[in-house]
Amino acid sequence: MTKNIPIAAAIGLFFTALYFLMAILAPWIAPYGMAEVVGGVWEPPSAEHLIGTDNIGRDLLTRMIYGGRTTIFIATAATVLSFTTGSVLGFLAAVMGGWVDQVMSRFVDLLMSIPSLIFALVVLSVMPVTVPVLIVVMGLLDSTRVYRLARAVAVDINVMDYVEAAKLRGEGRIWIIFREILPNALSPLVAEMGLRFIFMVLFVSTLSFLGLGVQPPAADWGGIVKENKDGIVYGIGAALWPAVAIATLAISVNLVADWVLNRTTSLKGGRG
Amino acid sequence: MVPALKLVVQRVALGLLLLFLVSVLIFAGTQILPGDVAQSILGQSATPEALANLRAELGLNEPAVTRYLDWLFGALQGDLGTALTNGASISESLGRRLGNTMFLAFWAAVVAVPLAIFLGLLAVRYRDRWPDKLISGVTLASISIPEFLIGYVLMYFVGVKLGLAPSVAMINDTMSLGQKLHAIALPVAVLTLVVLAHMMRMTRAAILNVMQSAYIETAELKGLSMFTIIWRHAFPNSIAPIVNVVMLNLAYLVVGVVVVEVVFTYPGMGQYLVDHVSKRDVPVVQACGLVFAAVYIGLNMIADIVSILSNPRLRHPK
Numbered sequence: 001m002t003k004n005i006p007i008a009a010a011i012g013l014f015f016t017a018l019y020f021l022m023a024i025l026a027p028w029i030a031p032y033g034m035a036e037v038v039g040g041v042w043e044p045p046s047a048e049h050l051i052g053t054d055n056i057g058r059d060l061l062t063r064m065i066y067g068g069r070t071t072i073f074i075a076t077a078a079t080v081l082s083f084t085t086g087s088v089l090g091f092l093a094a095v096m097g098g099w100v101d102q103v104m105s106r107f108v109d110l111l112m113s114i115p116s117l118i119f120a121l122v123v124l125s126v127m128p129v130t131v132p133v134l135i136v137v138m139g140l141l142d143s144t145r146v147y148r149l150a151r152a153v154a155v156d157i158n159v160m161d162y163v164e165a166a167k168l169r170g171e172g173r174i175w176i177i178f179r180e181i182l183p184n185a186l187s188p189l190v191a192e193m194g195l196r197f198i199f200m201v202l203f204v205s206t207l208s209f210l211g212l213g214v215q216p217p218a219a220d221w222g223g224i225v226k227e228n229k230d231g232i233v234y235g236i237g238a239a240l241w242p243a244v245a246i247a248t249l250a251i252s253v254n255l256v257a258d259w260v261l262n263r264t265t266s267l268k269g270g271r272g
Numbered sequence: 273m274v275p276a277l278k279l280v281v282q283r284v285a286l287g288l289l290l291l292f293l294v295s296v297l298i299f300a301g302t303q304i305l306p307g308d309v310a311q312s313i314l315g316q317s318a319t320p321e322a323l324a325n326l327r328a329e330l331g332l333n334e335p336a337v338t339r340y341l342d343w344l345f346g347a348l349q350g351d352l353g354t355a356l357t358n359g360a361s362i363s364e365s366l367g368r369r370l371g372n373t374m375f376l377a378f379w380a381a382v383v384a385v386p387l388a389i390f391l392g393l394l395a396v397r398y399r400d401r402w403p404d405k406l407i408s409g410v411t412l413a414s415i416s417i418p419e420f421l422i423g424y425v426l427m428y429f430v431g432v433k434l435g436l437a438p439s440v441a442m443i444n445d446t447m448s449l450g451q452k453l454h455a456i457a458l459p460v461a462v463l464t465l466v467v468l469a470h471m472m473r474m475t476r477a478a479i480l481n482v483m484q485s486a487y488i489e490t491a492e493l494k495g496l497s498m499f500t501i502i503w504r505h506a507f508p509n510s511i512a513p514i515v516n517v518v519m520l521n522l523a524y525l526v527v528g529v530v531v532v533e534v535v536f537t538y539p540g541m542g543q544y545l546v547d548h549v550s551k552r553d554v555p556v557v558q559a560c561g562l563v564f565a566a567v568y569i570g571l572n573m574i575a576d577i578v579s580i581l582s583n584p585r586l587r588h589p590k
Contacts (some may be wrong), residue, residue, distance in 0.1 A: 110290065110293050111292065113290050114297070114568065117530060117531075118527060121549045125557040126301075128351075202418045205421075211550055222418075225421065241426060245422065246417060247413065
């Protein structure tokens with residue numbers, strides 16, 4: 001299996017792994033302390049500061065590494081939350097059917113009729129903006145999309161013979177959901193996970209950029225843009241580094257997700 | 273009754289119901305959530321007297337249902353209350369900013385929609401050859417970067433390095449249309465890029481879907497050129513999905529505008545909303561949320577209605 005990874009997916013995997021390793025090992029690989037002022041304002045790249053310094057003289061590379069840590073951590077946590085809530089509720093709706101399904105699905109329709117960013121802003125206007133709150137708000141808002149996918153997949157699986165057999169031998173709902181439906185619904189969900197993760201990275205960066213996400217002095221990619229954006233008009237590109245980081249991360253995860261999706265669809269006899 | 277008409281009426285009714293429920297949700301989201309609104313506005317260090325005053329001012333001592341109904345009927349009559357921070361009428365400030373936002377979104381749509389459809393057709397025409405691959409590559413890249421970063425990248429390279437367009441989009445009533453358009457050139461470019469990718473991909477998918485029909489094969493066998501087939505046979509049959517895509521993206525545009533306005537400090541709804549979220553000015557946030565949701569639901573509704581009307585089987589029943 002490992003030898004026929006297509007080149008695009010291999011590149012994707014490599015960069016995705018690199019970013020996650022950087023996030024985990026941030027305190028060891030970052031050249032300076034996270035909020036340490038070590039130079040002048042917006043110094044150009046040099047041997048001491050590989051990509052220069054930021055608006056108050058902190059090392060930009062260090063900020064980027066710690067920022068990646070925060071951004072990736074929040075995005076991962078929110079994705080996990082969104083997947084557990086979304087898929088469990090989606091499977092439950094598919095298995096239970098009837099009014100439970102109706103009520104949950106219509107409620108999800110309602111939530112999805114408001115753009116997530118707007119709804120998040122409305123909620124954040126009354127909630128304290130802390131990392132756990134961000135994760136919960138983002139995760140729950142996004143779980144509506146996972147719910148739809150999980151329910152659609154589970155409705156198909158629920159009428160399969162083996163599920164029927166399990167029901168006839170008297171297995172409970174928990175068994176049906178976790179032992180019969182979950183293993184068979186895993187591959188489309190995993191492929192979707194990559195896309196949701198990217199969306200979370202973009203979402204948290206956007207919120208931080210608007211000043212409603214991660215609060216300073218903690219670093220995160222959206223926040224770095226916000227801190228350094230005033231340099232743009234003087235031709236200082238410090239605020240553009242997060243663009244490079246986010247774009248490479250998002251494209252790599254996309255490549256991996258595409259590969260997973262192709263592999264899993266070909267497993268089912270090549271049906272598109 | 274003609275089935276199409278019945279469906280349209282149903283869809284409008286559904287849209288109104290949805291809007292009503294969304295207003296409940298927005299209200300509930302800001303009022304019934306755990307935590308005291310007054311406390312979170314004033315912060316932890318507020319004195320009990322200040323808290324009590326603010327609660328009375330917000331009407332927090334009345335039951336939630338009463339407050340909701342007051343708010344809803346006010347909103348229906350165009351009175352959205354007053355802002356906590358400066359006591360100005362929300363409807364007034366909102367009206368002016370809504371106009372600006374619509375101006376921006378309108379011009380972005382004028383550029384993006386024809387361009388997306390043209391590029392979508394081009395991608396189908398040269399399917400699996402370099403124009404198609406180039407187009408999908410650029411699409412992937414522009415989906416992977418958040419709007420605000422596209423904004424800064426353009427501002428840095430086009431606005432500052434090349435000096436082609438102003439990097440701050442301030443407009444006011446005394447400017448002529450030409451001046452205004454020059455001022456909003458960069459935000460329009462960003463919004464175009466943001467929706468273009470998605471719209472183009474879906475146009476391409478919609479036309480490719482139609483291209484697999486039997487009558488396309490017939491046209492091909494008749495010896496028609498590829499462009500004629502796409503233009504005369506495939507395109508008319510994919511209008512419904514394309515209109516749908518366009519509407520969904522216009523709805524998306526309305527949201528993308530929030531961030532882009534902040535980047536270019538454009539005096540529109542988005543900046544108004546974001547400013548007041550950080551000031552925790554709940555009435556303004558509610559009002560903006562409601563307006564954004566209404567526009568979004570409205571555009572989605574129009575998309576559905578167009579696809580109902582463009583289906584000849586529903587228009588001319590047997």
